[in-house]
Amino acid sequence: MALQNKSSNKLTNLKLSIQISLSGLSFCILNSNDNTITFLKEIHFSKNLNPLQILDNLKAEFSKEKALSGPFSEVCVVHDNDISALVPKPLFKEDCLADYLKFNSKILKSDFITYDELLVNDSVNIYVPYINVNNFIYDKFGAFTYKHVSTILIENILLLEKHSETVKVYVNVSKNHFEIIIVDKAKLLLYNTFKYQTKEDFIYFILFTAEQLELNPETFNLIFLGDITKNDELYKIAYTYIRNISFSDRQDSYTFEDKPKSSYSNFALIKSF
Numbered sequence: 613m614a615l616q617n618k619s620s621n622k623l624t625n626l627k628l629s630i631q632i633s634l635s636g637l638s639f640c641i642l643n644s645n646d647n648t649i650t651f652l653k654e655i656h657f658s659k660n661l662n663p664l665q666i667l668d669n670l671k672a673e674f675s676k677e678k679a680l681s682g683p684f685s686e687v688c689v690v691h692d693n694d695i696s697a698l699v700p701k702p703l704f705k706e707d708c709l710a711d712y713l714k715f716n717s718k719i720l721k722s723d724f725i726t727y728d729e730l731l732v733n734d735s736v737n738i739y740v741p742y743i744n745v746n747n748f749i750y751d752k753f754g755a756f757t758y759k760h761v762s763t764i765l766i767e768n769i770l771l772l773e774k775h776s777e778t779v780k781v782y783v784n785v786s787k788n789h790f791e792i793i794i795v796d797k798a799k800l801l802l803y804n805t806f807k808y809q810t811k812e813d814f815i816y817f818i819l820f821t822a823e824q825l826e827l828n829p830e831t832f833n834l835i836f837l838g839d840i841t842k843n844d845e846l847y848k849i850a851y852t853y854i855r856n857i858s859f860s861d862r863q864d865s866y867t868f869e870d871k872p873k874s875s876y877s878n879f880a881l882i883k884s885f
Contacts, residue, residue: 626650628684628753629884630670631761632745633692634660635787637670638881641679642866651679652870652878656787667744674752687756688884689741689749694789694805695719696739696760701729704736712738728763732770733800737763762803764880765793765837772863774798779827782860783818784879785838785846790814792821801825811849819853829854836860837879 625645631638634657641651655669674680695717709725719725719740727738739760749756769782773795784791788808794801802825806817822829833856840846851857860876862883872878 624683624685626682626684627686627688627885628680628682629688629690629881630749631690631692631881631884632666632670632742633761633786633789634662634666635789637666637673638878639673639677639680640878640881640884641684642885644685644885647866649866649868649870649882652868652872653677654878660788663742663744666742667748670745670748682753684753686885687749687753689745689756689758690761690764690880690884691739691741691745691758692761692786692880693740693742694807695723696737696762696805698730698762698766698800698803699736699738701734701736709738713740728759730763730767732767735800737766759884761880762791762793762805764883765791766800766803768879768883769793769795770798770800772860779832781818781822781827781832781834783834783836783838785836785840787839790817790838792818794821794825794827811845814846815849815853818850832856833858837876839873839877841874 625643627642627644629640636654636656639651639653640649643650695713697712697716699712709727710719713719713725723740724743725738725740727736729736737760741758746758765784773780777797779796782793789805791805793803804821808814808817819829822832834850834854835858837860862875862879864882
């Protein structure tokens with residue numbers, strides 16, 4: 613359906629998704645009228661930035677990229693950070709958001725804390741969004757939606773694995789960090805995120821996580837998403853220690869004017885629509 617954008621009198625079928633992390637920005641525009649991705653762009657910073665610097669870079673992209681000027685029928689922001697915690701819905705209390713986060717993340721009293729509901733496994737994902745980014749997007753476009761990157765990853769991976777009978781270890785690779793999602797028979801066993809600097813860091817965290825769940829590197833299936841190929845050092849070291857490695861597939865039905873690097877890259881960004 614064509615929706616009227618708050619900031620324009622024109623009708624539009626374009627949807628914008630933006631993924632925000634300390635290490636980079638990603639943009640995707642979908643023309644829902646013909647199911648075509650018309651714009652796809654990734655920006656990688658030379659080092660991790662702070663939220664103020666991220667906002668400056670985001671504003672710069674909107675200034676120079678004509679495609680980002682809109683209008684858009686929908687805008688979604690994907691917050692990619694490690695300040696999140698999953699809680700089973702029966703144990704969730706909305707007035708205890710800070711308590712859930714403080715055990716595994718450093719939070720400030722001034723932090724704005726919110727949550728996503730994951731209907732697929734009856735849980736709640738509590739996290740701290742980049743509130744300065746949210747404020748900028750609201751000022752620019754009006755009402756929009758936002759989610760944590762892990763919400764999108766978990767929901768879509770559980771859907772991909774809904775008929776599976778084996779344990780799958782998914783690793784979504786980004787620059788300097790990765791998410792790991794382990795599922796068994798369509799049930800989530802574990803979600804976590806790790807920062808890494810070397811390939812040795814990378815494989816250590818994967819093997820350590822597998823060990824905690826008593827998974828044998830000779831038998832479990834490791835499935836990569838994100839920014840990785842068979843030629844990368846990360847893949848090569850993983851293949852040294854883990855027997856069964858493959859790449860996932862977004863299983864989307866889009867046509868692409870701007871093609872992604874692979875069928876498994878930009879997973880959360882493209883799946884956010």
